[in-house]
Amino acid sequence: METVLRPVTVIGGSLVVTLIAGWLLDLLLRRADARHTETPLWGLLRRCRLPFQVVLCTSLLRTFHRQAGILPDHSFGVGRALTLVLIASAAWLAVRIATAVVDSTYARYAAGTQDEARVRRVRTQVTLIQRVVTAVVVVVAAASMLLTFPPMRTVGASMLASAGVLGIVAGIAAQASLGNLFAGLQIAFGDTVRIGDTVVVDNEWGRVEEITLTFLTVRTWDERRITMPVSYFTSKPYENWSRGGAQMTGTVFWHLDHSAPIELMRDRLQDILKDIPEWDGRGGGLAVTDTTPHTVQVRAVVTAKDADDLWTVRCAVRERLITWLVTHHPYALPRITTTEATPRPTP
Known part of the structure; x- marks a missing residue:
């Protein structure tokens, strides 16, 4: 009876402690969020409740599973499985905390900055930093999980013996990927292109929608998405219409007859611009x-x-x-003359 009661008690107690601790953590974060409305950090940290509970429950079970006699015939396997879950959940918790801190910092900066260009620049940098941190945490967690297996240590020692050859091969094979990786970091901190910028690449006009460590997505005016390697933006010329500010100047062309009323067109243009809310009045x-x-x-x-x-x-x-010319000055529209030319007057 004891062999059944003890494991159930330990597992049940761990779950109860985990649920209570998660509830207390969420309560404290809600109160902190209500007191400090100037920052969204505490509200964003509430997303960490689930990974925190998994870490706590796994830690308790890993500590007491031998004393509790949970699957005593497979005690080593249970301990190994709990260790792997603990590493994975700790990485999950670390990513959630880092994401909350980064998002909170960006939100406070965006709320207190009027310069839209700077906000987009910080957003681009923050997004790439967040992806780098996530990638590092995942790699470290995966390596830690592999090192819990003794055979992997032997394989690692043998791999180190040929690290020079493997490094050369891997460097050649991953040349493009590494180039894109460094290009992504260069874009983030070189401030050449930002999320939200209006760009023209390969004669396609669109807005930068997403920037990762390896690729960049441009959303065109007709809702298409153009995905390009970030190395393109560090090695080839492109137009960035938002560089130095979002304000822009454009042109409109007409081909008209020589008799077109230019002065009246100037006056009419000013009347038209005053009726267009999108015109900013600069010129x-x-x-x-x-x-x-x-x-x-x-x-x-x-x-x-x-x-x-x-x-x-x-x-x-x-x-x-054009509508005004057709209605009031149709003679100003281009036409092909089919009559005979006026003869030159004789002196």
Whole structure:
């Protein structure tokens, strides 16, 4: 009877202690979150409740499983399994804590900073740092789990004997991956491209949606996703429309007849811009930039606070000014002259 009662008591007691400790931890974090509303750290740390409970319960069972007589015929195997679970859950808890600290730091910085470009830069750096920390913790946990097996230590010693050859082979095989890894770190701390930046790569316009240690995702205007290695952005030229600020200047072109009323078009452009909410008011002008035997090229310069609004302003100006010309000045539209040329007057 004792051989059954003791294991059940230890397992049940460990579960009860774990549940109570998890409840107390969550209660303390909720109270701290209510007192310190200026930081979201305590609320984010509540995500650590489950891994904390797993670590605590596994630690208790690993400490008392021999005395409790849990599967006494397989005591070594039970201890090994609990050790592996403890390492994995500790890594899980470490990742959750690191993520909470990083997210809290970014949230406080974003709330207190008005410069959108700096916020995007910090967000990019924080995201990559978080991924690096997660990768390091996972690698260390996996290595620790492997080292609990004695045969692995022998294999490790034999592998060290040929580390020079393996290092060369691995370096050649992972050259592209390592290049992307270092390129990702260079992008994060070199501030060349950030999450949320508007870029043009391979004649595709879009917004940077995600940056990892090895690849970068650009979301195009038509909802497509272009995935590119981060090394592309450190080795090839590309356009970053958000570099140095999100404000942008754009142009709108028309090809019109030589008789087009340029001065009236300038006045009409100002009226049109005032009715477009996306126009930021920084600039708006119109000029003749080129001429051909049949037409003149008229260019309007408009501004907006970012690339999306600039596209809207350009389309609206182009459409409304063409409509105005068709309605009030149709003679200004380009046409092909089929009548005979006026003869040159004789002196």
